[in-house]
Amino acid sequence: MVNIRNVALSAYRSALADGTSGGFSKTQSLKKIEKPGKSDFAQAVDSEIRRQRMDDPISASRAQEIAAQYMKVEKPLSETVTDSLKKVNDLQTEKNMMIEEFASGRTQNVHELMISLQKAGLAMRMTSAVRNKVMQAYRELAQMQF
Template sequence: MVDIRSAALSAYRTAMQSGSINGVGGVKPLSKASPASSSFARAVDTEVRRQRMDDPIATARAEETAKHFMKVQKPFTETVTDSLHKVNELDAVKTSMIEEFASGRSQNVHELMISLQKAGLAMRMTSAVRNKVLEAYKELSRMQF
């Protein structure tokens, strides 16, 4: 991981030694060159690059994280289908628990209420996702290409 404080201090020291910053009056006026081409900016870039190369573990960890997020684990349609099946299962469990409680086979009110809440929440989330997808579709259909 790059320590920005040490990078800035090192760049400041380098800039002081190169003479682009004078000790009394502050920064010397730059020519018409862009600020990115100042010796201070170059020193900061150099120090950040050096610190990144000094820490191969952080570099490897960053590459591994990037690979993890870049790979597609399963297609979107499969994810949506699995989610809809799960919502359907929760609704079926809710219905069977209501029937068991109504017939007197089960006396556990707590589990019944939990299953009702799970099924209701899953249905509300599914409706919210559906509404967002429809909203996005309407927005895309209004776009002119």
């Protein structure tokens, strides 16, 4: 992975070391650039970035894979929401079933009951939070003037 700070420091060091061949020295004052183009420092930064990318081609290909993974859409939003609501409903159904089994004495596993209660409660709170955000966004859109 290319680290900007390391690239800049490395380019600065190489430009300082190159003071006799058109680079810049520590005592050289800042001058206006008369002609458009890249300064020695910018050229050193570019060459250092190219060098680091060549040293680590795996990270460049990995970055492309990650970008492609995030860019593809596996299923539409409506299906995602529907699937999420089905999972929340399943957790609620499982919770109710475990409460009935525990109350009737068929099971004595308190730990699994408490885990099921927490899962269902957390899923319901998350669903409510998402619903509230969607409603807030809808209200903001409704109030916009076009």
